[in-house]
Amino acid sequence: MPFIPHTEGEVAAMLDAIGVDTIENLFDEIPQSLRIGKLNAVPEAMSEMEIGRLMMQRAEQDGHPLNFIGAGAYEHHIPAAVWEITTRGEFYSAYTPYQAEASQGTLQVIYEYQTMMTRLMAMDVSNASLYDGASGLAEAVLMAVRANRKSKSKKILVPRALHPNYRKTTYSIVHNQGIELIEVPYDAAGGHTPVEALKEYEGQDITAVVIAQPNFFGVLEDVDDLTNWAQNNGALTIAVVNPLVMSVLKPPGQWGDNGVDIACGEGQPLGVPLSSGGPYYGFMCAKQAHVRQMPGRIVGRTVDRDGRIGYTLTLQAREQHIRRTKATSNICTNQGLAVTASTIFMSIVGGAGLQRMASQSHANTVSLINQLSGEHVKPRFSRPCFHEAVLTLDASLDAVMQDLASQNLLPGFALQDDYPELENSLLVCATETKTGQDLARYAELLGQAIATHASSGVLSQSHGA
Amino acid sequence: MLIFEHSRPGREATAQSPATMADLSDLPANQLRSEKPGLPEVSELQAVRHYTRLSQKNFSIDTNFYPLGSCTMKYNPRGCNTYAMLPGLLARHPYAPESASQGYMACLYELQEMLKDVTGMKSVSLTPAAGAQGEFAGVAMIRAYHDARNDTARTEILVPDAAHGTNPATANMCGYEVREIPTNKEGDVDIEALKAAVGPQTAGIMLTNPSTLGVFERKIEEIAKTVHQAGGLLYYDGANLNAILGKVRPGDMGFDVIHMNLHKTFSTPHGGGGPGAGPVGVSERLAPFLPVPMVGENNGHYFWITEKDKPQSIGRMSAFMGNAGVLLRAYIYARMLGREGMQRVAEYATLNANYLLARLREAGFDLAFPKRRATHEFIVTLKKQKKELDVTAMDFAKRLLDYGYHAPTTYFPLLVPECLLIEPTESEAKEDLDGFVEAMVKIHEEAKDNAELLKEAPHTQPVRRLDDVRAARELDLAWTGS
DSSP: OTTOOOOHHHHHHHHHHHTOSSGGGGGTTSOGGGBOOOOSSSOOOOOHHHHHHHHHHHHHHTOOOEEOOOTTOOOOOOOHHHHHHHTSHHHHTOOOSOSGGGBHHHHHHHHHHHHHHHHHHTOSEEOSOBSOHHHHHHHHHHHHHHHOTTOOSOEEEEETTSOHHHHHHHHHHHGGGTOEEEEEOOOTTTOSOOGGGGGGGTTSOOOEEEEEESOTTSBOOOHHHHHHHHHHTTOEEEEEEOTTGGGTBOOGGGSTTTOOSEEEEEOTTTTOOOGGGOSOOEEEEEOGGGGGGOOSOOEEEEEBTTSOEEEEEOOGGGSHHHHGGGOSOOOOSOOHHHHHHHHHHHHHHHHHHHHHHHHHHHHHHHHHHHHHOSSSEEESOOSOBSSEEEEEESSOHHHHHHHHHHTTEEOOEEOTTTOTTSTTEEEEEOOTTOOHHHHHHHHHHHHHHHHHHHHHHHHHHHHHO | OOGGGGOOTTOOOGGGSOSSOOOOTTSOGGGBOOSOOOOOOOOHHHHHHHHHHHHTTBOOTTTSBOOBTTSOOOOOOHHHHHHHSOHHHHHOOTTOOGGGOHHHHHHHHHHHHHHHHHHTOSEEEOOOSSHHHHHHHHHHHHHHHHHHTTOTTOOEEEEETTSOTHHHHHHHHTTOEEEEEOBOTTSSBOHHHHHHHOSTTEEEEEEESSOTTSSOOTTHHHHHHHHHHTTOEEEEEETTGGGTTTTBOHHHHTOSEEEEOTTTTTOOOOTTTOOOOOOEEEOGGGGGGOOBOEEEEETTEEEEEOTTTOTTOOOBSSSSSSSHHHHHHHHHHHHHHHHHHHHHHHHHHHHHHHHHHHHHHHTTOEESSTTSOOOSOEEEEOHHHHHHHOOOHHHHHHHHHHTTBOOOEESOSTTSTTEEEEOOOTTSOHHHHHHHHHHHHHHHHHHHHOTHHHHTOOSSSSSOSBOHHHHHHSOOOSOOOO
16 A cells, blocks of 8 residues: 555554444545545556656656746746755754754754845844745735835735746735735836836825845846835835845845845846746745744744753744734745755855856857847847846747747747736846757747748738838 | 854855856846845755754654644645645746646545535635635625625625634625624524524624534524524635534535535645635535636646636636645545545544543543533633642643643634643544543643742743743844844
8 A cells, every 4th residue: 555554563553453344434424425445537547657657757747848938937046955964854854943952954044044034134033934036026915015004005006127026926925905006107118117117106105115136037127226216205115036146236225325124036047947927935034123024933042941042933823724814925835945955055055156057048148139239129128137138139039939939949029918018028137047059049039030030921911012 | 053054154055056157247236135035054954954953953743743723733644745846846947838737636626526525515626825815706696696686785704703713704805894793601603692693794603513612502593594694695704614524514504605624524635834725615605706817627638717707706826726736735635535435534543532621530630511522622621720739731732842742722713711732633533632631641640749840841841931011022033134
């Protein structure tokens, strides 16, 4: 029996100790009318060998395309040691560290993680993680509504240049609480969110302003001006940042005159594989003044009865298992194992290593954009980008993308579904994992695809005329 | 010692990052970081040794019996991890086109189908990232359903007083008032109180069955009828699905919406506090509201179902597909169990719990509900020991650590004084259950002869009992050394 150790003799002895004849008798409190027979959609059992073979076939089926998609999930090198250690049974198969004395390993890892994140973000405090970057932003919005006691409006300014799925997720999670998300447009030429776009809200009651760095288009925002505008208008500031990139860009704790109130984002770039979008984790840091409004678990350092240093979950009075209806969030299980991986990743790669990864990702992207740009392919925005950029093609993007995919290259993320104004526009990303040859291959294949499809586009136009 | 304390300026694991820094002078100078990120500067070996040693300070399923009630700490098969971490699966970008994702999507589609079957629901969405997010999705769907019918006077969600804290917190996040329903002495929902509480203001009820008291809610059909007649919907909290997997289906009990904790029932790892996965299943009338993305199938081709296809969807719960890697582990586990294996889960989890209950009762421990069968878990109350010997459930819990057993859940549910909620799971062998009983008996003896042994426990762990008050008063949440 898979994963059940009982021998026949043991079952008999156990039933005897209980005082029933069959296992079936143990279900005698369940009304007979509710009992089911056979499961139809569940197939017969497979051995590990058989399922292993099936999974290898399925993984193989999806190929190993050369990937230039970023759009919120980034391919970076992960040291082999990171997941070797993370998947040790002692980390992998432990539960939430409620029994602190028997969970010092996990608790210390989280304390170290909190320390690393506060340093990377230049913020005071960090929690132990949320589900992912998008749902983390939703939690940050809810937190800002609680923390900004002077504001009554529950109005949040959200840039259109923020990841579309972050905006959708935040809406799904917060709209039942009467919170209004107001979209702030981006500059059509620069691709950034101009502080002028906020001016119409001056003097109004705004609860918080969301600022993304880099924004979804890879463009750098004027974070100092945006932060100062928000704070001068009584709004809290929520930064949504790429943590790897913060190793070289000004961290949110230093934006504007006073730094942001809450910094959050997707932790995946720090040692978590792409793996189809999860498990990742959302990180969240804040100013000390807001710590009691933070959602999720927080680990604190304390001492035991002998005065020895130890670690424990703290400020639990914020949480659902104590406060129930009045909790800061319903979050319980979070993303502990992904955080463990990130902590080991940051230790091994180190600050200087992160800076080199980030800077080489920038350099590769700049180089790629230069190689791809030409008569039919133009960078869309004029402002500086970090490790992603938007290109606009004068050809059918669908056709070009299919061509490249059929040659085992994923050229980027098509923007037009989420941004109808960005027709035939592609968000491309080249991290430090891409070699000069990879970039050249992309340029060559794109050139060929454009030659096919741009000319056919011209032809069909002439036919139409 | 913290990893930071191993740090030496200039030390690095140079094999793990690009050799050189690239030029950033094309970026505005006022956007750049002026100081180092302040991360540890250690060798690869130092990091490996540090975190390996830290791991050894944990109890885990792989090292210890872990009968933590309501958490279903069963064996997490290693094969599920190995085959969910194949290089091709790890490298797949969430925005890879469908043409390069058919293998992965086949796994998700088949998982959806299997979960529909074992829960008796009409449609399943895998995307919620954990049980609490599944709860959120479920209650948000209840609200979307009433709103779509312009039935907007329904402002209240009913929650039994024994419920997990996530239930009332979730209802609150969805903009509902919470009304608690009492439990009777036998551990069932107080039907008369329920009948008095339902009305035109009732949006729904959130129930766990078997309940957190470790007993099956016998009047579930009457509860369903009562709530449905008032126009409310029934939400099933799947925290305890392991107890009935393949035996009874929430859909047949009358539930309209259910979440499952794949990190419990489908044996994906708890990871020291996640990641989990909390798929939701619904009856026909709630299907239009399911969160996206989902996977559809047409003639052997798998495709994404998004908000375009489901305009009434409550939307997205995360940026991509939720905890995709957890879903793959659950898929592999389900395939290895197969049809019959899935039914055995509930059978042997229930056998183990009732055996442990019988042995502990025989050893003189009091049960919270002595007249009831255990489901996959049960509650021992140490009220008597507290009164007579002045030792608490917490003292027992801490002393169990010295004997190499993780403590059961303590002080939950809140209704039972000095409680231990014990869930052995199906993957433990008889001799391990016997060992646990022996430890409990010995601790009971110690409580009579030398209660200090319990009060001062644990004695064998890396630290003794920690000062939680100081942790909360003198907050130290990040290391300030250099």
